[in-house]
Amino acid sequence: MIGQIVAIIVAGLVIAGLIAPREALSWWRRGEMDEPTIRWPSLDEAFGHPGDQPDDAVPAALPAEQGHYLVYLSGLGISGPDELPVVEIPLVERLAERIGRTRVIWQIYPYSVANTALTQGRRFSRVWQALARWKFEKNRLRALAFGINLRNAFQMFVSSDRRYGPVFNLAIADQIAAALIRNGYAPEHRRPVTLLGWSGGAQIAAGAAWYLAALGIPVRVMSMAGILSADPGLDRAQQIWHLRGDTDKVQSLGVLFFARRWPVFRDSPWNRARRDGRLEIIRIGPLKHAGKGGYFSAAPLLPDGREPREATVDQIVRVLVEAGLATDRAAPERG
Amino acid sequence: MGSWLGEYVNALMGTVGCGLAVDSSCAAQHLAQFAWAVPVGVGVVAGISLMVGQWALLAINRVGRWRTLLTLVASGLGTLLAAAIEAALVTGLGWLLLGGSPRIGAVLPSVLIAFAPYWLGFLVVLPYTGPGVARIVKVWHLLLLWQLLRPALGVGSTAALAVAAAAWLAAEAIDVAIERSPIRLRERVFCLVSGSPGLTGRDLMASAKMGEPR
Numbered sequence: 001m002i003g004q005i006v007a008i009i010v011a012g013l014v015i016a017g018l019i020a021p022r023e024a025l026s027w028w029r030r031g032e033m034d035e036p037t038i039r040w041p042s043l044d045e046a047f048g049h050p051g052d053q054p055d056d057a058v059p060a061a062l063p064a065e066q067g068h069y070l071v072y073l074s075g076l077g078i079s080g081p082d083e084l085p086v087v088e089i090p091l092v093e094r095l096a097e098r099i100g101r102t103r104v105i106w107q108i109y110p111y112s113v114a115n116t117a118l119t120q121g122r123r124f125s126r127v128w129q130a131l132a133r134w135k136f137e138k139n140r141l142r143a144l145a146f147g148i149n150l151r152n153a154f155q156m157f158v159s160s161d162r163r164y165g166p167v168f169n170l171a172i173a174d175q176i177a178a179a180l181i182r183n184g185y186a187p188e189h190r191r192p193v194t195l196l197g198w199s200g201g202a203q204i205a206a207g208a209a210w211y212l213a214a215l216g217i218p219v220r221v222m223s224m225a226g227i228l229s230a231d232p233g234l235d236r237a238q239q240i241w242h243l244r245g246d247t248d249k250v251q252s253l254g255v256l257f258f259a260r261r262w263p264v265f266r267d268s269p270w271n272r273a274r275r276d277g278r279l280e281i282i283r284i285g286p287l288k289h290a291g292k293g294g295y296f297s298a299a300p301l302l303p304d305g306r307e308p309r310e311a312t313v314d315q316i317v318r319v320l321v322e323a324g325l326a327t328d329r330a331a332p333e334r335g
Numbered sequence: 336m337g338s339w340l341g342e343y344v345n346a347l348m349g350t351v352g353c354g355l356a357v358d359s360s361c362a363a364q365h366l367a368q369f370a371w372a373v374p375v376g377v378g379v380v381a382g383i384s385l386m387v388g389q390w391a392l393l394a395i396n397r398v399g400r401w402r403t404l405l406t407l408v409a410s411g412l413g414t415l416l417a418a419a420i421e422a423a424l425v426t427g428l429g430w431l432l433l434g435g436s437p438r439i440g441a442v443l444p445s446v447l448i449a450f451a452p453y454w455l456g457f458l459v460v461l462p463y464t465g466p467g468v469a470r471i472v473k474v475w476h477l478l479l480l481w482q483l484l485r486p487a488l489g490v491g492s493t494a495a496l497a498v499a500a501a502a503w504l505a506a507e508a509i510d511v512a513i514e515r516s517p518i519r520l521r522e523r524v525f526c527l528v529s530g531s532p533g534l535t536g537r538d539l540m541a542s543a544k545m546g547e548p549r
Contacts, residue, residue, distance in 0.1 A: 017461040025394035037542045157463035163391040164462055166536030170543070214543035236545060257463070 020154035046181035073201030080117025100327030111155035113171035169207030202226020209233035230260035230270035245287025354451025374447035381453035382414030388459030396531035449480035
């Protein structure tokens with residue numbers, strides 16, 4: 001019986017893996033990019049939606065340009081671009097409140113090449129809707145909601161794969177470029193952009209950095225407990241910060257999974273960045289990956305009396321301020 | 336005709352099953368029934384599966400349906416050619432290392448059946464694990480070749496391993512020489528058959544040159 005269950009799970013994983021690259025490859029095959037390179041989208045394109053979905057109207061005035069843009073790429077639990085996982089909302093809102101001279105952009109689903117929610121406009125939308133609902137219900141089916149994380153994890157592996165990553169990361173970079181335009185980014189001014197990737201989102205950030213740099217953006221990557229490979233995109237990031245909690249074992253999976261981060265591969269983009277002084281690993285206290293005591297949690301309080309999520313925000317803000325990219329709106333009141 | 340086809344498919348599947356289990360005597364039983372048809376079938380399907388494993392190449396090059404079909408068939412036939420080269424290497428190295436005069440016609444069916452693990456070549460599609468699967472399948476092929484060469488060459492285990500390993504290494508070396516040298520034979524054949532420029536993910540990245548907004 002147990003053997004059969006294991007066999008079914010393995011078969012399910014293999015099938016999920018086999019179809020994982022399909023979305024990115026189909027996107028490329030459809031030829032939505034007529035040339036094998038990236039370009040800035042027009043305003044109409046930036047407010048457009050894929051397929052038959054009606055496009056958003058281009059507003060009369062775009063948001064005012066900011067000196068710095070922080071693009072937040074969520075972790076594996078996200079299911080669409082319009083809604084962050086509940087647990088992440090307070091932290092992202094706090095970041096937006098606190099970071100000065102910066103626009104925080106989070107409306108990107110980093111595990112979909114067309115920024116399409118799992119719960120809308122897909123063949124199995126209803127299944128994903130049910131899974132997304134069960135995530136917040138206390139019943140036996142709740143465990144199945146992990147399917148969303150699993151699906152997104154496969155997309156993370158697609159991003160890290162040398163065969164599919166160039167296509168997948170191109171599409172995500174295209175989505176990020178469109179989001180920047182929607183938020184008032186003026187390409188000709190080349191304002192700095194920091195991609196803040198949480199967990200699996202850090203891999204997507206690293207992958208997209210390659211193409212965003214090709215657009216002329218001074219791009220930086222901030223990995224928040226990121227599970228990321230030694231992606232070639234890191235070569236084009238001006239600075240890489242890898243923030244990690246002392247008790248976070250999950251982020252260590254990145255080192256385990258992605259061999260080219262091992263010191264023996266001296267010429268990998270990760271180790272090259274380390275050697276060049278572009279990669280900084282920052283410990284942010286006794287934080288776990290998720291749950292109580294995790295980066296997003298409000299409790300238990302840390303020995304210094306701060307909430308764990310406050311400690312996370314403090315570190316992100318500190319890094320950005322020290323890099324001269326942003327200001328800390330909370331600094332004066334803290335004296 | 337229908338029953339012949341059914342029996343043939345049974346023999347093919349049985350042979351591949353024995354091959355995946357690295358059971359040479361079991362594979363030989365199925366061989367007796369259809370002679371060359373079964374080994375050739377194993378090789379062709381292995382080649383098609385390998386090409387399916389390289390789906391990214393077909394997709395990135397936006398190869399159309401008919402060209403895709405043609406490319407899959409060409410890959411199947413290419414595997415027959417690769418098996419023939421490996422069989423020639425086994426024959427030559429068998430003569431060199433063991434003496435005697437093994438015939439290529441006697442060795443080729445065994446070499447073709449040793450391609451049975453490549454039926455799993457489609458698994459190379461898997462993101463992240465795919466390249467690892469490709470390596471496992473290669474080593475699996477070597478193990479099966481070793482087991483099948485014992486009866487084919489009529490030699491003991493150590494001698495069969497020496498010939499199988501030498502032939503396998505030589506075949507790998509030829510493959511690398513053809514692929515990494517200016518000849519780039521496989522790439523040229525792929526471009527010709529698929530009617531595509533032979534773009535890879537690396538080309539996509541290279542075309543996005545640093546700081547050149549368009």
